Amino acid sequence: MKLGFLTACLPGRPLDQIAAWAGEHGYEALEVAAWPDLGARPFTATHLDAARFGEREADETRALFDRHGLTLSSLAFYDNNLHPDPAERKAVNDHVAACIDAAALLGCPTVGTFVGRHPGRTVAENLADAEQVFASLVDRAGEQGVTIVVENCVMEGWHPDGYPGNLAYSPELWEWMFSLGLYLNYDPSHLVWMGIDPVEALRPYVDRIPHAQAKDVQLFPERRNRYGWPGKAVAREDPWDVGWWRYRVPGLGEVDWRRVVDALYEGGFDGVLSVEHEDPVWGGTDDKIHTGLQIAHRTLRPLIPA
Incomplete structure (x- = not known):
């Protein structure tokens, strides 16, 4: 198992700077953001232009990763493949295809x-x-x-009432995905606030998890008593502001990382555990984001034998 992070947390930094920082600070892999340019849309970045990617770009990218002793674990383009607008849906589907082609050129195992x-x-x-x-x-x-x-992210902000906007949030749906030939990018944080034990949910499916993400979640049960499980209903100006939980970097939330990593090992997982930094406390500036990544590293690194 190797420890990496998703580059989308640093949208304004070029990939070569991110790779240099990662190598200097003990990370072994990067999950590279490969969204098309979506402007200021949060949690997206274009660190690899999949739509205009050829042999020359592949050679340069492989050389960059070799120079810093890093593994390229996955290309990341998390978007709505069932978008209600037909033109937008086609654009998303087409970009997934472009990411597949780019990954193949790079020898990258997953998209x-x-x-x-x-x-x-x-x-x-x-x-x-x-x-x-x-x-x-x-x-x-x-x-x-x-x-x-x-990824088993709920994407509640994509639904007008805050219900699941990504139909991959539960083991029942994972089994349906597997029947299509899809695999799981396992992230325990979403399971915790959904009320699912992230370790018990994980155990039967480790062989269908070639890549995993490390994000934590902080719960505020007293606020859930006011809003209920779906979250704010009357005053929800931000569709992502559920009101009773928030994402954190590993070590600052509710996830028991010892149990999670142990279950991955026991099940034979030998891929990359990739930190997905969406922590609002350690966000907003590159310096804070770097600190958040270091907190995650200090939490997870002792659990992963060298």
């Missing part, structure tokens, strides 16, 4: 994305749509030796 959801259709209708959307993407990935991994 990460979301299933997503059309909020105006039932869950059953969405699942049927997803079976159509992902069939060609899974085939394209398989032909090039790439695995598509889906």
Whole structure:
């Protein structure tokens, strides 16, 4: 197992600077953000331009990672593959395909994305749509030796009422994804606030997890007593402000990382555990983000034998 982080937390920094910092501070891998340029949309970045990626760019990227002793664990493009607007859905699906092609050129084993959801259709209708959307993407990935991994993020901000906007949030849905040839990019933080034990949920599926993310979550049960599980309903100006929990870097929340890492090891996981930094306390400036990544490193590194 190697320890890495997702580069999307540093959207304004070029990849060469991020790689240099990672190598200097004890990280072994990077999960590289590969969104198209979406402006100021939060939690996205374009550290690799998948739509304009060829052999020259692949050679330069491999050389950069070799220079700093890093593994490129995954290309990250987490977006709504079931977007309700047909043109936007096609753009997302096409960019996943571009990421698959770029990963193949790089010898990168995985591409990460979301299933997503059309909020105006039932869950059953969405699942049927997803079976159509992902069939060609899974085939394209398989032909090039790439695995598509889906993060179990709830994406509640994508639904007008704060319900799950990414149909990959539970083991029931993981089993459905596996039947399509998709794999899991496991992140325990989302399970905790959903009321699912992240270790017991993990144990049966480690062999379907080629990549994992490390994000923590801090709960405020007294606020949940006011809002209920879906979160704020009357005064929710920010769709992502649920009101009773927030993400933290590993070590500052509720996740028992000793149990999580132990369960991964016991199940035979030998991939990359990638820190996904979305901590509002240690965010806002590059210096704070770097501190957050160092906190995560100090938490996780002792659990991962060299």
